[in-house]
Ligand code: ADP
């Protein structure tokens with residue numbers, strides 16, 4: 001089979017710039033594809049936080065035309081630590097030299113339409129600077145969803161693939177932004193960007209991409225329903241070819257309890273005594289009582305509606321009556337930050353760390369007994385995969401990728417209804433299983449030894465790229 005040339009265009013890429021799971025996917029899937037022999041590269045903005053990365057400045061500047069203005073940018077090249085994946089960092093300080101990636105949770109930066117329209121255009125124009133001529137450009141979520149639109153308008157040779165990681169974030173802006181996007185208003189209507197009295201980046205991408213994918217088969221089906229479609233179900237159903245659901249994998253190197261440098265002790269399915277050390281050290285560091293017998297529940301999440309963090313908050317009185325401990329790490333909606341901070345100060349069995357802490361995320365994954373994900377919806381979810389690998393049984397709601405990746409009573413616990421009662425019942429079931437230590441160990445072993453690496457998803461993306469190339473050749 002021929003070697004594919006693929007350019008990933010995204011707003012996040014772990015470890016250079018990460019807000020959530022999108023960064024993890026863009027940081028790991030290119031490497032998995034390279035291991036299969038393909039030439040895969042990535043383009044992201046040169047944010048303030050990526051400026052310290054060791055990088056070479058390319059000789060030629062990138063020219064991007066937005067409206068009538070030609071913006072000149074420097075492009076830097078760096079490499080990901082694993083698999084030597086080339087990453088192009090597009091510099092435009094006026095747009096990207098700031099602390100955040102998107103801005104606040106409630107309200108992003110005012111000029112996000114312009115920032116990410118620029119990124120989409122830069123990805124499409126990059127070849128002139130790098131000489132890398134991709135067969136497929138693979139876009140991710142709304143920040144790069146105008147890419148497929150521009151490729152279609154220009155009649156680009158390459159095929160475009162758009163992966164939707166979260167349908168709720170669409171890049172919807174007022175119609176007055178239409179011109180800053182790089183095309184006139186009439187064109188915006190034609191290519192599907194104009195929608196519901198405004199512009200909608202994701203809708204444009206869905207209409208224009210050669211192929212559209214999402215991050216689990218279940219979510220691919222959910223997004224076609226009125227309830228799960230976030231206003232775009234009709235657009236999704238209107239595509240000539242179906243939405244492909246490919247379950248995310250995990251980065252086997254970054255998330256391996258046998259070698260994880262963040263842990264006080266390393267372990268695998270046959271050395272669970274070391275996992276007990278991780279639990280003890282975690283309890284100590286958080287100021288929880290060092291008890292081996294009590295079940296320690298972990299939760300790491302962006303505190304947003306999607307994650308059912310309100311449901312967890314409502315369930316807490318009943319949960320804490322069960323004699324469990326809870327370790328929470330997250331940041332987001334202010335009410336949730338206040339709620340968990342207050343509870344952490346007043347309850348001896350709850351510790352919440354408000355903020356972003358990569359190392360602590362690994363230590364909670366390793367030290368907890370169970371991991372809570374009461375998501376309202378979840379396109380894929382990565383933490384339930386990490387926790388399985390670390391023998392920390394996930395307790396998840398049966399939606400999206402959670403339903404596709406956790407098997408009730410086999411590798412974790414699954415509940416249907418989004419309510420505090422259902423969550424508490426599921427925790428009770430899990431605690432009962434834990435009292436049967438032989439059964440509990442068997443589930444831990446099944447979870448830990450399950451194959452979850454990107455080597456399973458990578459061939460599926462490869463097949464999708466080939467379909468997209470075939471479609472593109474037919475169109476042309
Ligand atoms: P989402 O992308 O919707 O936030 P995922 O489960 O796909 O959900 O991925 C979340 C990723 O972000 C995981 O790698 C998780 O560990 C990480 N993460 C989320 N919040 C924090 C935090 N406060 N500190 C450290 N890591 C976090």
Ligand code: GLC
Pocket residue numbers: 020021022025165166215248378379380381382401
């Ligand atoms: C999004 C989704 C999450 C998914 C991640 C990576 O952030 O919310 O469910 O795991 O993207 O695809």
